[in-house]
Amino acid sequence: MDRKDFFKKACLTGACMCGFGSLVLSAKNSSEPSALSEEEDKRLTLVQEYLVGLLLNMQENLSEEENRKNIKKLAQVHYKQLNMDEFLKPYENNLDGFIGFLEKEWNWKISYDRSSQILIADENKSYCVCPMINQKTGIKAAALCYCSEGFAELMFSKVIGHKVDAKVISSIQRGNDRCKYQIEIA
16 A cells, blocks of 8 residues: 555545545545535645645745744644554554565655664655645645655654654655655664
């Protein structure tokens, strides 16, 4: 299961209560799926476009560090709604097991230099997996990648057992061909 499928399934099973899951669930449970599905799609598009507008305004009016600080904190919302602490329990203090999971189930490419304690995580996808981005519009919101930094920090900190620092070093939202993170473990 890749990351996009994981988020989709988490939302469909109710583990993701960020609003997008409820949109999908209500559309699936309707007796008139085509009409409601179209309406729910419009609502989701509105939320995504609103968020992108907000992010673009922030990018224009705040420094990079202010954006990073504010947006990175938003990762906690998605992380908690996906119940990631519970999901990651089998990998606590088992970085090799988690790396194996990421490579096998999410098809990530991981390189880990144990001497420098730096891990490079490549999502190995040609598209942005972020559920906050409307893929149809093609609008890029590079600041949203700070949320991904925060999410990576939360995941790897839980697995390793202490705080780590993550930085997006390549991003589709920033014009690169794939998303990559540098995780400093030490």
